[in-house]
Amino acid sequence: MPTQTKRHAAAIGGTADDVETAFYEALQRGDIEALMACWADDDEVFCVHPGGPRLVGAIAIRAAFEQMFGNGAIHAQPARVRKVESLASAVHNVLERIDVLTHEGPKQAYVLATNVYHKAAQGWRMVAHHASPGTAREPDAHDAAQQTLH
Template structure:
């Protein structure tokens, strides 16, 4: 079976940014195989969805995303990324814009997520995704601090 573009993005030599892009592409397509290809092969990796329990290990994470994909793809678009990176790890804090289709048309909500990546023998992989409820409307950009860390 040929590899999808998102799997190419997470091949050895890719960056944490490539894995993050592939993760959100997989969410938007509802593609569990591409989504799980973004994760490290590590029994201690974890995921927390807004208001949900801590899911530990690939089996629990896969089951949760499969259940979510049962309702369709997840239209989450990352924005306002803040990064702390080193040679072998990267932490990205993102504002996810979630589009939900309702009988009145599309509605948007916002989720704050932290994605943690480690450089593994297979290349960069996600080891943690922790999402928290955000605002029902777009946060005020004027109150967003600058990206430069001192």
């Protein structure tokens, strides 16, 4: 891990929420070093982008985000976070609003993502990010109520 990335990782500190904030801020800036500092130093970390293959390990994850950042920053805003947390792990399910520029002008798309964090020696770090294709419109409160099974 480059020294700059190690310093940034150490600076994140705090909670799984802090790492999630740093992750989405890094996406907004297209900052690969800050984004990778959010990930655990573990060979088994994984990432799945909507419609994409499973990427295993930091090298594969970094390469995919570098390619995405080649087209500019990713304007993703997390919303409607649902959390399951324990002393050493946290699972956050979020609705990501993605702002994109199209030939018709700015548009928004919505992606469902699950972010998994573990507390390790270096603090809280992301171990998985799995994003599923969403919709062109934001689900409303009625849609959300229908998705709840109990």
